Amino acid sequence: MAWMVNKQVPIGKWKRFHLWLGALLCWLCFMIVTPKITLSHKPHQFADMRNFLGVPNTLNVITNFPFLLVGVVGFVLSLQGCFFNISLKGEVWGWALFYGGIVGLAFGSAHYHLKPDDSRVMWDTLPMMIAYSSLFSSFMAERVGQRAGLSCLFGLLLIVLLSTAYARTFNDLRLCMMFQLIPCIAIPAMTFLYPPKYTHSRYWLWAAGVCLLAKFEDALDKKIYNANRYLISGHSLEHLCSAAIPVLFAIMLIHRTIRFQRLGDLKERP
Structure with missing residues (x-):
């Protein structure tokens, strides 16, 4: 293994201020130009609502099982510390929380799809947002540094709580939906801006592509269901496709x- 120190200049306070200001302005523009996305009964009407063996919306429920399987395995391996190649404690927290969020998504999404309605939808959305936050913070820790990753983790988790509260209080899902799309856009963009600390960094791009594919399948839920002669709906395929994302990251963590080593990370190591 070749050890060298990356002499990349850290982001200064003034530059960070401009980044946060730019993000705030983008958020304000988004909230101004986009219409309010309210909780309604229409999004809960999925194409495949068949009932097998007394389980409502059977395929939409059981296709969450892969989340549970890969989430539990990933969570245990993240904390174990010897199977995944994770070099810093900050990265351990990020990856463990990511796979923990995947486990929560398995239960939350299954609970929601058993009886899809407004009162249950947040059980599906909240674990997903936690997983996205942890994933993006892990990316920041890898590309920028451990301190940036941890700051991003705590900041994004706070935004998750605020977004959820905003959605429930003002009946507006725009913040939650925007939050889910940010990693799909930011991770590929930052891949070309910051050098990777580890090998196998292409898995980040593959995961972003799979995430976009899953969103595409969800948007074409009914059309996909009709096209394959009512075998499986686009929403169920979205579950299976999304479950491949933590699998890709597990493969990356094993082989990378x-x-x-970044100079800042070397100073922070015990």
């Missing part, structure tokens, strides 16, 4: 090796 350190390309270089």
Whole structure:
């Protein structure tokens, strides 16, 4: 293994201020130009609502099982510390919380699809947002540094709570939906801006592509269901496709090796 120090200049306070200001302005523009997305009964009407063996919306429920399987395995391996190649404690927290969010998504999504309605939809959305937050913070820890990753993790988790409260209080899902799309856009963009600390960084791009494919399948729920002669709906395929994302990251964590150590991370290590 080659050890070297990355001499990349850290982001200064003034530059960070401009980044946060730019993000705030983008958020304000988004909230101004987009219409309010309210909770309604229409989004709960999925194409495949068949009932097998007394389980409502059977396929939409059981296709959450892969989330549980890969989430539990990933959570245990993240904390174990010897199977996944994770070099810093900050990364351990990010990846463990990511896979923990995947486990929560398995239960929350299954609970929601048993009886889809407004009162249950947040059980489906909240674990997903926690997983996205943890994933993006892990990416920041890898590309920028451990301190940036941890700051991003706590900041995004706070935004998750605020977005959820906003959705429930003002009956507006725009913040939650925007939050889910940010990693799909930000991760590919930052991939070309910051050098990877580890090998196998292409898995980040593959995961972003799979995420976009899953969103595409969900948007074409009924059309996909009709096209395959009512075998499986686009929404169920979205579950299976999304479950491949933590699998890709598990493969990445197993096989990757350190390309270089950042100076800031070396100072923070015990």
